[in-house]
Amino acid sequence: MSVPLASPSRVLRVLRQSVNQSRTNSARPFDYCNTAFSEISLMAIRIGISVVTHQGQNIWQNGLGQNVIFLADALQKLPFVENVLLIDVGDQNALPPQVDASAKELRIVRMSDATDQVDVVFEMGGALDTQWLDLMRARGKKVVYYCCGQPYVGLVEAPVFDKPVHVMRPDRYDEIWLMSKDRLSVPMMRTLHRCDVHLVPFIWHPQFLQKRIAEVAEHGLHYGYQPRTEGSLDATARKQGFRVSIFEPNISVVKTSSIAMLACEEAYRADPSSVSHMHVLNTLHMKDHPTLVQMANSLNLVKDSKATFHGRNDIAGFMAQFSDAVVSHQWGNDQNYLYLDVLYGGYPLVHNSPWLDAGYYYPGFDAQEAGRQVLRASREHDTSLTEYRGRAQRVIDSVKVAASVRRQRGKTRRMNKQTKSRMPDRLNVGVSIFIRKGEQSLWENGIFQNCLYLVMLLKRSPRVKSTYLVTGGGDGGPEDAKRFLVDAPVPLIDMETAMTKLDVMIEMSAVIQAIDEHDQRFVQYREAQRSAISRFLPDDPRLVESYSALLDSLMQKAAR
Numbered sequence: 001m002s003v004p005l006a007s008p009s010r011v012l013r014v015l016r017q018s019v020n021q022s023r024t025n026s027a028r029p030f031d032y033c034n035t036a037f038s039e040i041s042l043m044a045i046r047i048g049i050s051v052v053t054h055q056g057q058n059i060w061q062n063g064l065g066q067n068v069i070f071l072a073d074a075l076q077k078l079p080f081v082e083n084v085l086l087i088d089v090g091d092q093n094a095l096p097p098q099v100d101a102s103a104k105e106l107r108i109v110r111m112s113d114a115t116d117q118v119d120v121v122f123e124m125g126g127a128l129d130t131q132w133l134d135l136m137r138a139r140g141k142k143v144v145y146y147c148c149g150q151p152y153v154g155l156v157e158a159p160v161f162d163k164p165v166h167v168m169r170p171d172r173y174d175e176i177w178l179m180s181k182d183r184l185s186v187p188m189m190r191t192l193h194r195c196d197v198h199l200v201p202f203i204w205h206p207q208f209l210q211k212r213i214a215e216v217a218e219h220g221l222h223y224g225y226q227p228r229t230e231g232s233l234d235a236t237a238r239k240q241g242f243r244v245s246i247f248e249p250n251i252s253v254v255k256t257s258s259i260a261m262l263a264c265e266e267a268y269r270a271d272p273s274s275v276s277h278m279h280v281l282n283t284l285h286m287k288d289h290p291t292l293v294q295m296a297n298s299l300n301l302v303k304d305s306k307a308t309f310h311g312r313n314d315i316a317g318f319m320a321q322f323s324d325a326v327v328s329h330q331w332g333n334d335q336n337y338l339y340l341d342v343l344y345g346g347y348p349l350v351h352n353s354p355w356l357d358a359g360y361y362y363p364g365f366d367a368q369e370a371g372r373q374v375l376r377a378s379r380e381h382d383t384s385l386t387e388y389r390g391r392a393q394r395v396i397d398s399v400k401v402a403a404s405v406r407r408q409r410g411k412t413r414r415m416n417k418q419t420k421s422r423m424p425d426r427l428n429v430g431v432s433i434f435i436r437k438g439e440q441s442l443w444e445n446g447i448f449q450n451c452l453y454l455v456m457l458l459k460r461s462p463r464v465k466s467t468y469l470v471t472g473g474g475d476g477g478p479e480d481a482k483r484f485l486v487d488a489p490v491p492l493i494d495m496e497t498a499m500t501k502l503d504v505m506i507e508m509s510a511v512i513q514a515i516d517e518h519d520q521r522f523v524q525y526r527e528a529q530r531s532a533i534s535r536f537l538p539d540d541p542r543l544v545e546s547y548s549a550l551l552d553s554l555m556q557k558a559a560r
Contacts, residue, residue: 044080044081044082045080045081045082045119045120046081046082046083046084046085046117046118046119046120047075047081047083047084047085047118047119047120047121047122048084048085048086048087048109048114048117048118048120048121048122049068049071049072049084049085049086049087049122049124049125049146050086050087050088050089050121050122050123050124050125050126050127050128051065051068051086051087051088051089051090051095051108051124051125051126052088052089052090052125052126053088053090053091053092053093053094053095053096053108054090054091054092055091055092057092057096058096058097058098059096059098059099059208060098060208060212060314060315061312062249063148063336063337063338064124064125064148064149065096065125066204066208066337067124067125067148067203067337068086068124068125069099069104069106069208070203070204070205071122071124071146071203072084072086072104072106073104073203073205074203076104076105083105083107084106085106085107085108085109085114085117085118086106086107086108086109086125087108087109087110087111087114087118087121087128088108088109088110088111088126089111089126089127089128089129090126093108093110094108095108098208098211098212111128111129111132112132115132115135115136118136118141119141119142120141120142120143120144121133121136121141121142121143121144122144122145122146122177123143123144123145123146123173124145124146124148127166127168130168130169130172133172133173134172137172137174142174142175143172143173143174144173144174144175144176144177145173145175145176145177145193146177147176147177147178147182147189148179150181150182150185150252150254150332150333151178151182151185151188151189152184152185152188152332153252153253153254153332155188155192157252157253170192170193170194171193171194171195173193173195174195174196175195175196175197175198176189176190176193176195176196176197176198177197177198177199177200178197178198178199178200179199179200179201179202179335180199180201180202180335180355181202181332181333181334181335181355182199182332183199184332186199201399202335202399203399204337204340204396204399206340206341206344206396209315209316209341209344212314212316212317213316215316215317216316216317216320221317221320221321222320223316223319223320223345224345224346224347225324225345225346225347225348225381225385227382227385228324228382240273240276241271241272241273241274241275241276241378242274242275242276242324242325242348242374242377242378243276243277243279243322243323243324243325244264244275244277244278244279244323244324244325244326244327244374245279245281245318245319245322245323245325245326245327246260246261246264246278246279246280246281246326246327246328247281247282247315247326247328247338248260248281248282248328248329248330249282250282250283250285250286251282253331254330254331254332254333255329255330255331255333255336256329257280257281257282257283257329258295258329259329259352259365259367259370260280260327260328260329260350260370261278261280261295261296261299262367262370262371263327263329263350263362263367263370263371263373263374264278264301264327264371264374265299265300265301265371266367266368266370266371266372266374267371267372267374267375267378268300268301268306269300269371270371270372270375271375271378274374274375274378274379275301275306275374275378276306277306277307277308277322278301278306278307278308279307279308279310279318279322279323280307280308280309280310281310281311281312281313281318282310282311282312283309283310283311284309284310284311287309296309315338315341315342316341316345319342319345319347323347324347324348325347325348325349325350325374325377325378325381326338326342326347326348326349326350327350327351327370327374328349328350328351328352328353329351329352329365329370330351330352330353331365334352334353334354334355334356335353335355336353339351339353339356339359340395340396340399342359343358343359343392343395343396344392344396346385346388346389346392348360348377348378348381348388350362350370350373350374350377352364352365352366352370356395357391357394357395358388358391358392358394358395359392360373360374360376360377361373426462426463426464426465427463427464427465427503427504428464428465428466428467428468428501428502428503428504429458429464429466429467429468429502429503429504429505429506430467430468430469430470430493430498430501430502430504430505430506431451431454431455431458431467431468431469431470431506431508432451432469432470432471432472432495432505432506432507432508433448433451433469433470433471433472433481433485433508434447434448434472434474435471435472435474435476435480435481436474436475436476436480437474437475437476437480438476438480440476440480442485447508450508451469451508452469452485452489454506454508455467455468455469455489455490456489459489459490466490466491467490468490468491468492468493468498468501468502469481469485469490469491469492469493470492470493470494470495470498470502470505471492471493471494471495472494472495
């Protein structure tokens, strides 16, 4: 099944339309199909994202905490977002020390204090109270579940393995947002939660990694791959091969160390000089389990005392001291911050993520091919480092959100305030049509029919107050047009009347004159659009959505 990838701004426009309708007409039900992309209102929305704070919190404890901040950064860039605040369901009411909340203009509030401060709620970093969400939805607010974990595993592992879990009523959301790694779970989530599901882009930024790199540098340590031919490494280190680290969390089947360990073993058996040591992190909680003990003791790396099992460590601090390469494995979870942290440092990354167009790839559970990729990295990485870093940077650039957005946000807000003061909530829209004196037929060409189809379509948009056909271009006037368009579905007006009556003029079959003298928005409706519209009936929902989206985009622009 093919599921389109939606941008957060596109999906948020859907939510904003619903919120705005609820503000202005709470008794009117929201028709998702017909109004999804039809809003023109410039009313900014306020967003809340859930977080869970606790004693001793650290941004490196898991990727979810970083994901919340990255999403907040991305949403703050949208021109119709007034502000983003974080809703704390923990006990500290403060962010981890690595997050400069004031610089990011992020406030953290309790759930009860957020009731009157948000229009859209994202349940993301912590579970929100169901009764509170019901209250917010009853007041016309919108609730989105931004699911970062693997949805299927989250559904089945807890009951199968008797894991503790926060029980949530499935039908408490308006929408579900998933990353493309969870594309296969879209039908499951639609059925389970009884709402629409959107795929949204993966986002990341090196801001926290950069801070940690600076911290370790203060202790004389360097994060970043150092070619083994450089004089900074002694001869013994150059001969020993890679010190490989495995960072999988080992708390779910989606990311475990077993295949990565076998990959290192495969490389070591083929060439003992390729791997000098294997560090397996996040394993202390299962170090005494018979399965792990038997597997580990069967490895030559363990028999030769070249393996160490650790607890949790941050990547920058550990790599700077103990490691030269990373081997990873995932199952249905191919978008991970670990990959980008490793690539940012230029370290060899052996992985099985088909999403990642960088590093050293092996498919699925193929531990033998993974071992060959470890060998390849140990032999080729130094000589191909420039090319490797270039590919890594392209991946990073494709997901990175801008770190500094304050100036643009202020400029956009001023523009929106100025525009909002001039524009009505519902628009008077005109479509130009060529009229000449004398006989004229609707069947002379397709453009005359397209004019009628377009005004019929625009009449269906909830953001359009009234539509008109504007006569012009030829030597005819409204009287000629009336004979020509005896059954026209909308009023006919001349160009002079249009300039005082309309908010939006669409130039279609007659050229509009003197547009620079007026403050209305104008759009050129050219041949490509003409041919496209003639294929569909005017009441087709897709066309209603598309043209409503065009109007929305049009009205966001600054006045010329």
